Amino acid sequence: EMQLVESGGGPVQPGGSLRLSCAVSTFTVSTNYISWLRQAPGKGLEWVSVIYSGGSEYYADSVKGRFSISRDDVNNTLYVHLQMDSLRSEDTAVYFCARGSRTATFLPVFDYWGQGTVVTVFS
Amino acid sequence: DIQMTQSPSSISASVGDRVTITCRASQTVGTWLAWYQQKPGQVPKLLIYAASTLQSGVPLRFSGSGSGTEFTLTINSLQPDDFASYFCQQASDYPLTFGGGTKVEIK
Numbered sequence: 001e002m003q004l005v006e007s008g009g010g011p012v013q014p015g016g017s018l019r020l021s022c023a024v025s026t027f028t029v030s031t032n033y034i035s036w037l038r039q040a041p042g043k044g045l046e047w048v049s050v051i052y053s054g055g056s057e058y059y060a061d062s063v064k065g066r067f068s069i070s071r072d073d074v075n076n077t078l079y080v081h082l083q084m085d086s087l088r089s090e091d092t093a094v095y096f097c098a099r100g101s102r103t104a105t106f107l108p109v110f111d112y113w114g115q116g117t118v119v120t121v122f123s
Numbered sequence: 124d125i126q127m128t129q130s131p132s133s134i135s136a137s138v139g140d141r142v143t144i145t146c147r148a149s150q151t152v153g154t155w156l157a158w159y160q161q162k163p164g165q166v167p168k169l170l171i172y173a174a175s176t177l178q179s180g181v182p183l184r185f186s187g188s189g190s191g192t193e194f195t196l197t198i199n200s201l202q203p204d205d206f207a208s209y210f211c212q213q214a215s216d217y218p219l220t221f222g223g224g225t226k227v228e229i230k
Contacts, residue, residue: 106153107215
C-alpha cells in the first residue's frame with residue numbers, strides 16, 4: 001500500500017521560510033498528482049498545491065507567489081517538496097501530502113494521505 | 124474560484140438514523156465531486172468520488188447523488204463509527220476547493 005510521510009514542519013516567525021517534504025514509498029503506483037493540503041486548527045480542509053508527473057503545477061490563490069512545489073526521484077523514492085516563503089500567521093496548519101487520483105474524475109481527488117506535519121507561524 | 128457550501132454545519136443524530144448532508148457549488152461542477160470523512164485526530168478518508176461512486180471498502184450505507192451545483196451525501200442507518208466530520212470537494216477546476224464541513228454528532 002502506498003505510504004506518504006511528511007517532514008519539515010515546525011515553528012517559524014512571520015516572513016520566514018520552511019521547506020516541507022513528502023516521501024512517497026510506492027513509486028510504482030501512480031504518483032502523477034501529488035498534492036499538499038492543509039487544515040488550520042479546528043478548521044476545514046484547504047487544498048494548497050499539486051504537481052503533475054509532467055511538471056505542471058497549480059496553486060491555491062492564498063499561497064500563489066509565496067509557495068512553490070517540486071518533485072524529484074531519489075533512489076526510487078519520490079519526494080515532493082513544498083517551499084513556503086513569506087509565511088503568515090494564517091498559514092499555521094497541519095500540512096498533509098496526498099496522492100491525487102483522476103480515475104473517473106476530471107481533476108484529482110485524494111485517496112492516500114500522509115499523517116501530516118505541523119507548521120506554526122508565530123511572532 | 125468555485126465556492127463550496129455545505130449544510131448543515133453540524134447535525135445531531137442517533138444510531139440507526141438516516142443522515143443527509145448537502146453540498147452546493149457556486150457554479151456547475153458536473154459530477155466532479157468527492158466526499159470525505161474525517162474523525163478527530165485522523166486524516167481524511169475518501170468516501171465517494173464522481174458524485175456517486177463509492178470508494179473501495181466504503182460501506183454501502185453511504186451514498187452520494189447530484190450533479191451540477193447541488194449534491195447530497197446520505198448515510199443510511201447511522202453507525203457508531205460514522206460520527207465524524209464530512210467534507211465535499213469539487214474536482215472540476217483549479218483551485219480545488221472544499222466545503223466547510225459537516226460534523227455529525229451523537230444525539
